[in-house]
Each structure stands twice: as structure tokens, then as C-alpha cells.
Amino acid sequence: MSLWNAIAVGLKEIWAHKFRSVLTMLGIILGVSSLVAMNALVQGMENGARESLVAVGGLAKVRVEAQPVPVEQRHMRDLAVGVTMNDVRALKNSAPEAALISPEMRLDGYNPTLAANGKTYRTWMTAGVWPVQAELMEHKIAHGRMFTDMDDEFARNVVVIGTGIRDELFGKPEDTGEPVIPIGQTLTVNGYPFTIIGMFEHYESEQDRKTRELQEKEKAAQLAAQLASGSTNQPSGPQRSRGWGGGRRGGSFAFWIKNNTVYMPLNTMWMKMKSGQSNAPAVPTLNSIEIRVADPLRINEALTQIRNVLMVNHRGIEDFSFRTQEDWADQINTFIGSARMSGGLIAGISLLVGGIGIMNIMLASISERIREIGIRKAVGAGDVEVFVQIIIESTVIAVIGGVVGLGTSFALIQLISSVTPTDNAPVVTAGSMAIAFGASVTIGVLAGLIPAFRAARMNVIQALRYD
Amino acid sequence: MALLELRNVSKIYQLGGEEIRALDDVSLDIGGGEFVSIIGPSGSGKSTLMHILGCLDTPSHGTVTLDGTEVQRASARELAHMRNRKIGFVFQFFNLLPKLNVVQNVELPMIYAGVSSSERRRRAEQALDLVEMSHRLKNRPSQLSGGQQQRVAIARALVNDPKIVFADEPTGNLDTHTGEIILTLFRKLSQEGRTIIIVTHNPEIAAVTPRRIEIRNGKVAEKVDERLAGLIRPGAIAAPAVATAA
Secondary structure: OOHHHHHHHHHHHHHHOHHHHHHHHHHHHHHHHHHHHHHHHHHHHHHHHHHHHHHOOOOOEEEEEEOOOOHHHHHHHHHOOOOEHHHHHHHHHHOOOEEEEEEEEEOOOOOOEEEEOOEEEEOOOEEEEOOOHHHHOOOOEEEEOOOOHHHHHOOOOEEEEOHHHHHHHHOOHHHHOOOOOOOOOEEEEOOEEEEEEEEEOOOOOHHHHHHHHHHHHHHHHHHHHHHHHOOOOOOOOOOOOOOOOOOOOOOHHHHHHHHOOEEEEHHHHHHHHHOOOOOOOOOOEOOEEEEEEOOHHHHHHHHHHHHHHHHHHOOOOOOEEEEEOHHHHHHHHHHHHHHHHHHHHHHHHHHHHHHHHHHHHHHHHHHHOHHHHHHHHHOOOOHHHHHHHHHHHHHHHHHHHHHHHHHHHHHHHHHHHHHOOOOOOOOOOHHHHHHHHHHHHHHHHHHHHHHHHHHHHOOHHHHHHOO | OOOEEEEEEEEEEEEOOEEEEEEEEEEEEEOOOOEEEEEOOOOOOHHHHHHHHOOOOOOOEEEEEEOOEEHHHOOHHHHHHHHHHOEEEEOOOOOOOOOOOHHHHHHHHHHHHOOOHHHHHHHHHHHHHHOOOHHHOOOOHHHOOHHHHHHHHHHHHHOOOOOEEEEEOOOOOOOHHHHHHHHHHHHHHHHOOOEEEEEOOOHHHHHHOOEEEEEEOOEEOOOOOOOOOOOOOOOOOOOOHHHHHO
16 A cells, blocks of 8 residues: 555545644644644744843953952952053063953043034043954944044044934934934034944844834835825924833843944043043053953963953953853843743644544544445555554644644734734744644654554454444 | 364353354365354354454464464464455445545555556456446445445455455345345356355355355354254244244
């Protein structure tokens, strides 16, 4: 008996009991669709979370920050120097595990006031850094250029800004309808004039990008409709601010911060903005040192090396600390792991229940068909042929259920995301679909085993006599 | 060598600790081309004999040789193979699969013999032609009369060109006239040289067959009961006791 024949027989059997077969498949359909849907939602969350993690430098980024002298070293606190340029130089010379190093110096005490184009804006992401900071923080220049070592050397009054600053001071391109590139314009930081020489890309999460593109499309469509109807009337009335919710939810925060960056050369920050202040220290004190380690997998070794180098400089006083993104990554992993686990458990249970349903229906089916099995055996079907036929029937049920389940999963994803909208679009992966489908086939085969075994072992003579 | 050889065949069932000898030391030969009826009262063991002859069952003792193959040693798989290739069955209740139509029913044995679908179709139509059922190819068994169903069943039995055709009370579920048509069909097949073994307790059928084997209490009877064998004509057939009492 060929495979196609057996499958055809199985399909015929299913078609003969349509309602029963659909009910039987329901378990598998639910199982497969919930497996795929849960996986898609979790994958979406994971993608969103990882996106923000990468946006702030990824796992390889370490920040060295000044911290108060620990209690047991308090008696030596007069000797504590804080994080200084000496540390940066020492690290550059003696810590090969630190691949990229950039000092970071911010204005103390209050957020600097940025002013340009007749507007002001206060931001706390204004820092004096080395040019390498752009690479370290995964910044990409979209217009103009990053300042160079030369600019740093001469302490030139130049800044590179993020699009968030541009939006606040020069206007959003979405509102003006044309690109806004303020390169060459003057920006004042606490009253000191700077030339904007570069602007970073606009950073946003995948989801934000999609939303924005959709809105733009809608706007264009509206505009086209307006033009078509010949009306030139702009919608009037006061502008409406929709509050703080939009654009700053969850993982988008990391992107918001990144867009609100203002970088100037470190020397400019020190010489023009800090050293003259009445409370300025005699040595340039840094707020932090940003480091990218050579290999994120050896981050512990790198941290030990960095600590050893710094300890020499700091005379053994531990007035600094490390901030890594490991906790963040761990949190993502734990969260994603548990989400996946619970989703998988639910899907697994419904697949199991579906499998039991199939087994149940196959057992009922063979006891209805005892005589048929007897006849088939009498005309020459061996135990193997009968066994295979039952297995194929149960597998066909499971496979149809699996395919329908894959289709249903998309509907389920739509349903879930419309009921509980998230920041992150669900991502259906081919892998999860393959796993779900494979699971349904496996369950079909397993569920068929016991009924098929029973059918194969049936005694011909008794089966022929059965009414 | 005979087509079918039974030597000292016994079949013993254990029923609640009691030993029941359905067949007791039976030896017989059936040659190729013979037209044989196996007769005997119910419970005599003739069905058991047919099951063993038809490779549906294996004997407890003794040897059964079918076309040179020893059946009592065969595995379940080999038995299935022999039922498929060497034996055709015709049952009292037709035993057609209700969900399949006439052609599909006839094709069934060939599916298990691994015949290609076009060849299956051709041979099925040929067999149905032989039993004059080729005008009802697409009908379901439930749309056919008893006699037509039995003719389809005969076509199914013949389709793999078996050495032996077994018929278990083939007319038992049919009226007299239809029964005669079926019987005529068997005679025709016999004249064409097929080995046919009919199990029956109908004397009229037994009368048709050249050879009769009577089973009594699990043994082959020395002398055939003439009334059972249909050698003594009507009037002599005993009406059921219940009917006379009424």
C-alpha cells in the first residue's frame, strides 16, 4: 500500500467525520497557534529590548564612575583624586583589554541651557568627550562631521548634536515638511557660542520607525486628498500636545536619551566652560570614563585589568566604580527566558491535550471499524499495513490541525496585539513555525501509536465476526 | 502433490480451563481444480477447518501445506501474504467496505499486493466484467442488492488470480433464485479450472459439488450423510423442530 494511498484513505476517513475531526483538531490548532503566537510576542519583546541595549553601546561598554571613598578607607580620603585624565592615559598605556577609551566631562550642578534660533532647551546629556566617543556609543553621523582630535587640541567651540536637540530648537522635519539640518548654525551652551558642525542620525526603535512611517503615509494621503478636493484650507485650531506618554514608553527611553545628546571636545568643555568657574578643581576631573572592552566575553578579565591599572593611579583608594550593561542583559535574558517558558508551557499543554484528543478519537475510530480491519486483513493486509494506516490517519489529522494552527496564529497575534498593544511588534520566526509544525506531526504520530498497535494486533477471525 | 494437504491437523481452544478440540486429527488432500464442499452441522468444526485452510488461523498440531508452503510455521506477515496472493474469500455477509464504491472494493486486495493504480483499475474492471457487474462500478455496496454485492465480493476474491477461492455460506444470506445465480457462477469458475471450496450446510449446494467433505465433531466423517450432502431429494430435509411444533 503506497503512502499516497494511505494518506488518501486517511483524508477520506477525516472527511467522512467532518465535525468530529474538526473538534479533534481543535486542540492541535490551539496548541500550534499559541506556540507560534507566544513565540512571536516574546521575540518582539526581545528584539525591542536588545535594540535598546545595543543603542547604548551593547555589552562591551563599561563606564568608570567616581564614587565616594569606601568606609574602611575614609582616613585616606584626602589622598583620593577622583577620576582624572591621568586614569585615561594610564588605561591607554597599560590596559590592552580596554579597546576604546573616552573621557567624559559634564557641567556640574545644573542642566546646561541650550539656546539657538530664539529658543532655549535644557538637557543633561551635554558632555565634553573625545571624538572616539561617537564610535563607543554607537553614534552615526548623518550630516556634517564629528569633531576631530584637532578640534579637541585647539579647544574649538564646536558641537555635534542629536536630532532631539534639533527638534526642540530648530523644529521637527515632520512638522515643517522638509529636512531641517542646522549645520553651521550657532548654538549657545550656557551663553557660550558654539558652531554646530555635525548631527547624528535619528535613532528610534523598529516599532517607532514603523509607526512614524505609517503616520507619514497617512499624512501624505490626507494631503493628497486635500489637493484632490481642491480645498486649500488647513485644519485650524490650537495645537494639541498629547502629553508625556508618546515616544517615551519602555525601551524607547534609551533612544530618546540618545537623540538628546550634545557632544563638544573635552578640552573645550574643560578650558572654556569649567576651569574658569569658581568651584573648579585644579586638575581636570572627569565625571566618567567610557570604555569599550576588546571582547565582551572576557569582560571580567578586562574589568580586573582596568581596576588594577586604576588602583595604581589611585594609590589603592577605591574611589571609582564600574557600571556595565550586564545586569540589563541578564534582566533581558531572565525576562525573555521566563516569558518563553510560560508561553511554551501553555502551548505544550494544549498540544498535549490535543494529542490525547487525537488518541481518543482514533481509539473510537478503530472500534467502529473492527470489521473493516478484519476485511482488510482477510484480503491480505498485514499487521504493518494496518498499523501504518492508523498512524497515517492520526498524523493527517495532526498535520491539518498544525497547518490550520499556523494560519490561526497570525489571527491570534493580531488579536493579542489589538487587546494589549505593546511597544514591540510581534515577530513570527520561521524557526518557531517549524518547531510548532514539527511538534504537531510528532504528536500525531505518538497519538496514533496505541490505537494503531491495537488495530494491528486484532485477530482476523474475531474482527470478521464482529458486528 | 495436492494443492492443499492437511496431515493430522488439530485445533484446540482453551475455554475456561476446558479443552475444546474444534478439529481433531484431520488429514485430507484437495487437488488443484477441485470443486469441493465442506459440510457438517453447526459446531462441527467446519468453520475452523476453513479458517485453517484459508490461512486465517494456524493449527495447534499437524501440518498444512498450501501450494508447497507449510502454513503452520508461517509468520503473521507470511499468512497475510498468502491470503493476498493465493486465496480469495467470499463471505456469507459479503463483507464489502461500505465507504468504498464497487471498483475500490475490488481493488482492495491489489492495493496490498502493490499493483499500480492503472493496472488495478484494469484488472478490477475485468473481474467485474466476469461477474457481470461492470455496469455498477461507481455504486456503493449499500446501493446494491444482496446478489449484486455477493458478485462484487466474488470479483474481489478473484482479482489477484488466487489458487483457491473459499466461500463461506455464499448463498446463506440470499434468496433461492439469487443463490442459484451465485452457484452457477461458482460452477462456471470451476469449469474454468479454479479450485473452489464452499463451506455450507445447504444440501442443495453440496449436491452441486463433485466432492463433499463432511466434518462431524471435529473429524472427517467416514461416510457422508446423504441428506446433508443433498443426495436425497426434498421432502427428506427435516424442517426445524420448532416449526413442526407450531
